[in-house]
Amino acid sequence: MVETGKFIEKAVAEIREAVGDSHAIIALSGGVDSSVAAGLAYKAIGDQLTPVYVDTGLMRKGETNQIRKTFSYMSSLEVVEAEDRFFDALSGVTDPEEKRKVIGEQFIREFEREARVTDADYLVQGTIYPDRIESEGGIKSHHNVGGLPDVVDFDGIVEPVRDLYKDEVREVARALGMEEIIAERMPFPGPGLAVRVIGEVTPEKAQVAREACHVVEEELEEYDPWQAFAAVVGKGTGVKGDNRVHGWIVAVRSVESRDGMTARAQEIDWETLQRIQSRITGQNENVARVVYDVTHKPPATIEYE
Ligand code: XMP
Numbered sequence: 001m002v003e004t005g006k007f008i009e010k011a012v013a014e015i016r017e018a019v020g021d022s023h024a025i026i027a028l029s030g031g032v033d034s035s036v037a038a039g040l041a042y043k044a045i046g047d048q049l050t051p052v053y054v055d056t057g058l059m060r061k062g063e064t065n066q067i068r069k070t071f072s073y074m075s076s077l078e079v080v081e082a083e084d085r086f087f088d089a090l091s092g093v094t095d096p097e098e099k100r101k102v103i104g105e106q107f108i109r110e111f112e113r114e115a116r117v118t119d120a121d122y123l124v125q126g127t128i129y130p131d132r133i134e135s136e137g138g139i140k141s142h143h144n145v146g147g148l149p150d151v152v153d154f155d156g157i158v159e160p161v162r163d164l165y166k167d168e169v170r171e172v173a174r175a176l177g178m179e180e181i182i183a184e185r186m187p188f189p190g191p192g193l194a195v196r197v198i199g200e201v202t203p204e205k206a207q208v209a210r211e212a213c214h215v216v217e218e219e220l221e222e223y224d225p226w227q228a229f230a231a232v233v234g235k236g237t238g239v240k241g242d243n244r245v246h247g248w249i250v251a252v253r254s255v256e257s258r259d260g261m262t263a264r265a266q267e268i269d270w271e272t273l274q275r276i277q278s279r280i281t282g283q284n285e286n287v288a289r290v291v292y293d294v295t296h297k298p299p300a301t302i303e304y305e
Pocket residue numbers: 100131140141142143144187188189190191195227260261297300301302303304305
């Protein structure tokens with residue numbers, strides 16, 4: 001376990017030293033990693049930091065409002081409404097790695113614009129240890145690591161939580177005085193709902209996934225999962241009223257894990273599963289079917305793409 005007091009002191013000193021009198025920007029995703037990185041960076045360099053939150057259209061329900069609330073004490077917070085640009089860029093893209101690439105590149109473009117406006121020389125990122133391991137091992141290209149310095153014209157990248165595991169990041173969040181809703185928040189992948197939609201990402205599929213994820217998060221809170229979410233996995237036939245419909249199939253997943261590298265599917269009671277099914281099929285007439293995923297990692301990954 002990390003000694004939070006010492007860690008914060010060291011991280012703050014390192015950020016100050018790296019950034020000096022320059023300006024830095026940080027991408028906020030709403031997750032605990034980037035929130036902690038932002039908290040540390042703000043402690044280190046105050047108003048020399050511009051926290052940027054890009055609404056990609058692939059975020060969790062209520063994320064944008066939560067961000068405005070949590071970081072309201074940072075006067076330089078920028079909220080970028082980029083939904084249309086992300087959906088345009090993703091149009092027709094079906095390959096999982098290609099989707100990540102498109103999203104990563106769009107992110108970079110959004111940041112470059114903000115960096116130019118704020119004249120930022122440094123980019124602060126909430127990359128954590130397992131992200132680096134998975135990227136270095138070539139398991140998956142995480143959108144927030146690798147390649148950036150070649151593409152973006154920053155003097156440097158600062159990654160204050162790069163050696164921490166997720167549970168250590170949560171400890172630091174509490175030590176920084178962050179609300180439990182942030183410290184305890186389930187991990188959310190950088191590419192957002194795009195990896196919870198199989199195939200092409202459309203505004204409709206993203207919306208189905210977002211609303212279903214919200215239901216699952218609410219209903220499974222008591223199971224204290226590492227991650228619990230829903231994904232749009234395809235289309236199938238259902239009956240709504242008197243009509244046969246060709247509607248979305250939504251998969252529900254809830255896993256226990258320490259660091260996301262391996263995971264166990266949770267055993268959920270039937271009544272809860274039925275309540276989830278009924279809320280998800282009830283809230284959207286185009287959802288025909290809800291299934292529960294019982295696969296551990298390995299052999300499956302946690303996310304669907
Ligand atoms: P998988 O699906 O590989 O996920 O078992 C392991 C953990 O990583 C998260 N994840 C990502 N995080 N960029 C991220 O920042 C990504 O591209 C990405 N893909 C998966 C996932 O939510 C889980 O916690």
